[in-house]
Amino acid sequence: MTAIDKKLFKKLYVNKFLEMHGIELKEGSNQQKYEALGSLVRDYVTRTWLKTNKKYNKTGEKQVYYFSMEFLLGRLLGDSLLNIGIRDVCREALAELNISLEELENLEQDQGLGNGGLGRLAACFLDSMASLNIPGHGCGIRYKYGFFEQKVIDGKQVEVSDNWLRQGNVWEKRNANKAEIVKFGGNIKVEENNGRLSFIHVNYEPVLAVPYDTPVVGYENDVVNTLRLWSAEAVSNEFDFSSFSRGDFLQAIEYKNSVESISQVLYPEDSFYEGKMLRLKQQYFFVSSGIQSIIRHFKKHGGNILELDEKVAIHINDTHPTLAIPELMRILLDEEGLPWEDAWRITENTISYTNHTILSEALEKWPIDMFKNLLPRIFMLVEEINRRYCEELWSKFPGQQNKIANMAIIGDGQVKMAHLAIVGSHSVNGVAKLHTEILKKKEMSDFYYLYPNKFNNKTNGITHRRWLLKSNPKLTKLLCDTIGDGFIKHPIDLQKFESHLDDKGILDELAKIKLQNKQKLAKTIFENEKIIVDPNSIFDVQVKRIHAYKRQTMNCLRIMDLYNKLIDNPNLDISPRTFIFAGKAAPGYYLAKNTIELINNIANKVNNDPRVNEKIKVVFMENYRVSLAEEIIPGTDVSEQISTTTKEASGTSNMKFMMNGALTVATLDGANIEIRDEVGNDNIVIFGLNADEVLNYYKNGGYSALETYNNDPRIKNILNDLINGKYHSDRDRFKTIYENLLTYNDEFFVLKDFDSYLKAQDKVDSLYREKDTWQRMCGVNISHSGIFSSDRTIEQYATGIWGSEVIYKNL
Numbered sequence: 157m158t159a160i161d162k163k164l165f166k167k168l169y170v171n172k173f174l175e176m177h178g179i180e181l182k183e184g185s186n187q188q189k190y191e192a193l194g195s196l197v198r199d200y201v202t203r204t205w206l207k208t209n210k211k212y213n214k215t216g217e218k219q220v221y222y223f224s225m226e227f228l229l230g231r232l233l234g235d236s237l238l239n240i241g242i243r244d245v246c247r248e249a250l251a252e253l254n255i256s257l258e259e260l261e262n263l264e265q266d267q268g269l270g271n272g273g274l275g276r277l278a279a280c281f282l283d284s285m286a287s288l289n290i291p292g293h294g295c296g297i298r299y300k301y302g303f304f305e306q307k308v309i310d311g312k313q314v315e316v317s318d319n320w321l322r323q324g325n326v327w328e329k330r331n332a333n334k335a336e337i338v339k340f341g342g343n344i345k346v347e348e349n350n351g352r353l354s355f356i357h358v359n360y361e362p363v364l365a366v367p368y369d370t371p372v373v374g375y376e377n378d379v380v381n382t383l384r385l386w387s388a389e390a391v392s393n394e395f396d397f398s399s400f401s402r403g404d405f406l407q408a409i410e411y412k413n414s415v416e417s418i419s420q421v422l423y424p425e426d427s428f429y430e431g432k433m434l435r436l437k438q439q440y441f442f443v444s445s446g447i448q449s450i451i452r453h454f455k456k457h458g459g460n461i462l463e464l465d466e467k468v469a470i471h472i473n474d475t476h477p478t479l480a481i482p483e484l485m486r487i488l489l490d491e492e493g494l495p496w497e498d499a500w501r502i503t504e505n506t507i508s509y510t511n512h513t514i515l516s517e518a519l520e521k522w523p524i525d526m527f528k529n530l531l532p533r534i535f536m537l538v539e540e541i542n543r544r545y546c547e548e549l550w551s552k553f554p555g556q557q558n559k560i561a562n563m564a565i566i567g568d569g570q571v572k573m574a575h576l577a578i579v580g581s582h583s584v585n586g587v588a589k590l591h592t593e594i595l596k597k598k599e600m601s602d603f604y605y606l607y608p609n610k611f612n613n614k615t616n617g618i619t620h621r622r623w624l625l626k627s628n629p630k631l632t633k634l635l636c637d638t639i640g641d642g643f644i645k646h647p648i649d650l651q652k653f654e655s656h657l658d659d660k661g662i663l664d665e666l667a668k669i670k671l672q673n674k675q676k677l678a679k680t681i682f683e684n685e686k687i688i689v690d691p692n693s694i695f696d697v698q699v700k701r702i703h704a705y706k707r708q709t710m711n712c713l714r715i716m717d718l719y720n721k722l723i724d725n726p727n728l729d730i731s732p733r734t735f736i737f738a739g740k741a742a743p744g745y746y747l748a749k750n751t752i753e754l755i756n757n758i759a760n761k762v763n764n765d766p767r768v769n770e771k772i773k774v775v776f777m778e779n780y781r782v783s784l785a786e787e788i789i790p791g792t793d794v795s796e797q798i799s800t801t802t803k804e805a806s807g808t809s810n811m812k813f814m815m816n817g818a819l820t821v822a823t824l825d826g827a828n829i830e831i832r833d834e835v836g837n838d839n840i841v842i843f844g845l846n847a848d849e850v851l852n853y854y855k856n857g858g859y860s861a862l863e864t865y866n867n868d869p870r871i872k873n874i875l876n877d878l879i880n881g882k883y884h885s886d887r888d889r890f891k892t893i894y895e896n897l898l899t900y901n902d903e904f905f906v907l908k909d910f911d912s913y914l915k916a917q918d919k920v921d922s923l924y925r926e927k928d929t930w931q932r933m934c935g936v937n938i939s940h941s942g943i944f945s946s947d948r949t950i951e952q953y954a955t956g957i958w959g960s961e962v963i964y965k966n967l
């Protein structure tokens with residue numbers, strides 16, 4: 157991109173503002189100033205975007221398409237400026253116009269089209285693909301309403317719709333000329349022409365899929381890739397009001413509403429599958445439009461359909477886009493006229509699949525009737541895929557009927573999406589070493605036996621551009637001053653920082669930066685939550701979706717225990733701590749919502765008790781989202797990664813905290829294990845059951861929550877506190893939590909791990925007192941975080957799965 161200086165930037169900005177708003181800059185609102193800046197940046201990016209696309213078309217490089225129901229981008233202005241390389245110029249130019257860049261950046265609505273880890277991972281991957289010169293694009297849904305906005309009223313979560321497009325979206329470009337038609341329902345007419353069967357879809361409901369493209373800017377490398385999100389609209393000639401009589405008019409309205417509902421809202425459940433037809437519709441809608449447009453583009457530029465798999469890689473983010481497999485088959489067979497064998501080879505070679513969860517309740521299985529009625533041709537293809545695959549199974553496992561029934565794609569009246577995803581792709585990966593091992597040895601062991609070469613691990617990563625450079629400028633500066641800026645393009649070089657950790661001056665700097673970040677966070681906490689917290693206390697943070705397996709309740713129980721201890725012994729010598737929580741619960745998940753209420757009630761009690769206020773405070777921060785995470789993480793001392801071992805596939809906030817110099821308290825779950833391996837046992841605090849122990853309990857039993865309760869007076873006391881009115885005048889208020897822990901034998905081993913957790917926290921307390929040791933540990937974490945950059949992850953996907961060329965130019 158052409159270099160730009162302060163003077164030129166100022167001129168362009170002032171002109172842009174005038175042109176856009178028709179008033180002078182000084183009369184404009186901050187919102188208008190933000191819009192002008194966004195628009196200027198978009199124009200600036202557009203030229204490089206065009207150039208990038210031209211280059212891709214000319215060179216015919218392999219294109220990667222990352223299909224995902226979710227892209228949790230957050231804000232784009234700051235990161236785009238950073239990646240273009242003009243954020244400092246822009247800040248200085250605006251300052252001369254008396255405008256604060258940060259203030260404008262904070263006006264941007266988060267683009268919250270995702271639930272959590274999986275959606276944010278997709279966003280980090282887009283950033284890394286562009287920054288590594290990989291022609292990699294996103295394909296998803298342009299939800300009119302993203303993940304709901306969370307309000308806390310009387311301690312309880314209330315969901316408000318996220319009208320993120322209210323003020324417009326400067327980043328997207330509607331491309332009506334690239335719309336596709338997606339067909340739902342109807343019937344399939346089979347005809348024979350010249351000895352070949354053709355399948356004609358009739359009586360279907362057509363839906364117009366209109367793409368909205370957002371530029372994805374690579375880091376200082378003149379690459380701009382595309383995130384294409386599809387929006388559902390009525391096909392216009394089907395919806396001509398004037399030509400309808402009254403009955404038809406109502407029908408037309410119904411049609412329009414039904415069509416528009418497809419891209420209306422993101423489902424807010426991230427760990428519980430419900431067979432909702434609208435969700436299946438969403439899946440087929442974006443998958444079909446995405447694949448159609450890929451093939452159209454491929455052919456337009458002279459691609460030979462038999463070589464599709466050499467020129468295109470399609471990655472599916474969990475099973476949600478699995479219909480890509482039969483949809484690609486449909487196009488290759490029905491529209492391109494290929495024989496089954498060719499179509500299948502191309503499809504399998506083109507598609508790869510990532511699994512993100514082993515919770516069985518999250519597995520997608522669609523009722524056959526629903527599937528068949530909504531997608532009649534796709535169902536026929538899935539049946540045929542299943543028939544051929546079962547034949548293969550019969551020859552591999554003769555006589556083993558049960559095994560074959562369990563492995564089939566269609567069975568028990570359902571279509572099993574994970575099975576289809578494994579069978580129809582050439583690569584299946586987990587997201588951390590332990591997770592992949594569990595897939596291979598346990599959850600998917602039959603499939604691993606059948607296709608050992610498909611299975612591989614790709615440990616998750618996070619983009620250090622957003623999660624370090626952008627969100628923690630002070631730490632970034634210290635790193636640049638100490639080890640140079642090479643780590644920006646080679647994050648693994650953060651390792652160089654380790655040799656400086658014997659320098660007391662550096663440790664003091666680290667402490668100073670952390671304190672400043674905590675002061676900023678404390679200010680936000682006060683502004684948002686009206687709670688005063690002490691930046692000199694330990695900021696102990698658990699922010700993530702609220703879920704039983706993530707064990708926010710265990711964190712609550714230890715606070716309740718500590719509170720009791722402080723009341724019993726006001727002189728108890730502890731390092732003051734501020735416990736910070738944030739996260740959303742799925743609207744229908746009672747236990748998770750109840751947990752939010754418990755956190756808030758503990759906060760209420762503790763924060764209003766002068767006997768303990770010098771020592772502990774509890775905060776629940778409303779409406780956790782990407783932009784809030786960017787504020788919380790740099791100001792964190794202790795990162796709570798306390799899931800029941802085996803349940804968290806990877807986790808990614810663990811990596812963000814580490815990169816920002818927090819100490820992790822963790823179970824040996826997901827990527828925590830790899831973090832431990834990187835930093836060593838002395839620089840992380842590990843506790844709790846290991847994977848073998850947990851799996852053994854699940855398999856053989858032998859754990860009694862009641863026994864643990866009876867043998868540990870601390871546990872007895874705090875569990876009783878849940879139901880004795882201490883935290884709510886209605887004693888039944890937290891009974892569900894109580895019963896899950898005790899009556900239903902504590903599925904997630906909260907009580908079992910409790911003692912070990914308290915000891916881990918005691919250790920944190922004593923470590924924090926040794927200021928230099930503490931800072932050194934934080935420094936070691938930063939130094940070893942480079943491997944968790946999504947640049948490393950993406951490079952592994954590119955070389956190990958997609959077969960894309962990784963070009964190191966500009967690196």
Ligand code: 26Q
Nearest residue numbers: 273274277425426429512587804805806807808
């Ligand atoms: C499925 C069917 C119907 C409705 C919703 C869903 C659904 C939606 C979202 C199921 C799962 C999700 C999201 C899962 C997720 O975020 N998993 C997390 O992925 C991260 C990235 O790999 C991991 O780090 C986390 O460990 C994992 O929990």
